[in-house]
Amino acid sequence: MYVKCWDRNGGFKTYRDTVELDGSNIKIDKADVDQALKETTLDVNSILLLADRFVTKHQNKPYYFNKEQMQRATKKIINYIMLIETDAMDLHKTKQLAFVMNILTERNLHEKVWEGVKDDKIVHDMMASMVKATSNLIMANRKTPVYANDTSLSGIKNTIPLDLNGFTWLAKTVDYIIE
């Protein structure tokens, strides 16, 4: 973990420390996911904590699946991504969210998460939101963050908002959506 500090002139220092994580006790079940869905904090880490329950295979087990919870989580995550203004994007946010979109769209479409929903409009709106959220992440790449001394980018004027992995994940997302 780190803390990066800087002054008005952009002079900065970074301090690092480590924590030990024991992943052998991770338990993803309905109660755990319900609790994660209740979280109201909307920052990248909180969204990733929710998304990771669905987009990562933990302890070599298959992806966690619960249709109703996956629908709720997808809505929440997609809404979050749509809210982000493209000029608030940076490489770190875009990359993390591109990965989430990649796995989430794949699972939503291949595991037929929305099959059986009676109201076609709900499904249609969800697809539209997926497209919009993906576009939001892609559009971030058209922005060059401006110089600002109120973010940690202050020492790095031209941060590229998407790297090769991020591009690949977004390209896969587009593939799943148009499939």
Add this chain to the structure above:
Amino acid sequence: MGYAKKNYFSRSFTGIVDFTISPKKGTPFETEFTLTASKSRVASPIMCEFGYFHPRGKIVLPSEDTIDNLKQTSSKVKKGSFNKRTLTRKVKLLPASDLEAT
């Protein structure tokens, strides 16, 4: 013969930030870690940002200084300020999974 050398991004402020994390061990998703950055030993006001490293990339955590929220750079949103206040942030962490799905 001498030589000229310029070190890019090598400026830094005067003083030390005391960075602590508690506890030092925990379980992903569950354990709430407390990060503290004390600025009492720095000479001039600064801003600080917390974050952590994950195999999929760096994860930046919002702080009282940067107010890194959804609309961080929007002119409509209040921006953070340089100060010498101690910064504290509680956070749960993602497991350090592999990049298996790429």
